[in-house]
Amino acid sequence: MSNTEQDKAKPGFWSLIGSTIAAAFGVQNRKNLERDFSQSSPFPFIIAGVLFTVLFVFTLFFIVKLVV
Numbered sequence: 001m002s003n004t005e006q007d008k009a010k011p012g013f014w015s016l017i018g019s020t021i022a023a024a025f026g027v028q029n030r031k032n033l034e035r036d037f038s039q040s041s042p043f044p045f046i047i048a049g050v051l052f053t054v055l056f057v058f059t060l061f062f063i064v065k066l067v068v
Contacts, residue, residue: 011039020048024056 011019019036022028028036036045 011036011044016044016048020045020052024049024052 019028019032022032023036039045
């Protein structure tokens with residue numbers, strides 16, 4: 001597979017998770033950003049972002065409940 005074909009391939013699970021976490025904390029590097037934006041569909045990233053946000057909010061909620 002050439003580089004252009006690899007760029008259009010769907011992201012792997014760990015690649016998707018890593019990109020989601022890096023983007024959430026604002027530390028995404030330029031290479032990964034370009035790789036992510038070259039994907040054919042944004043839906044895996046949207047779903048991962050929503051799930052990460054929900055998980056993050058519930059985690060914060062339970063930490064606060066434990067402390068208080």
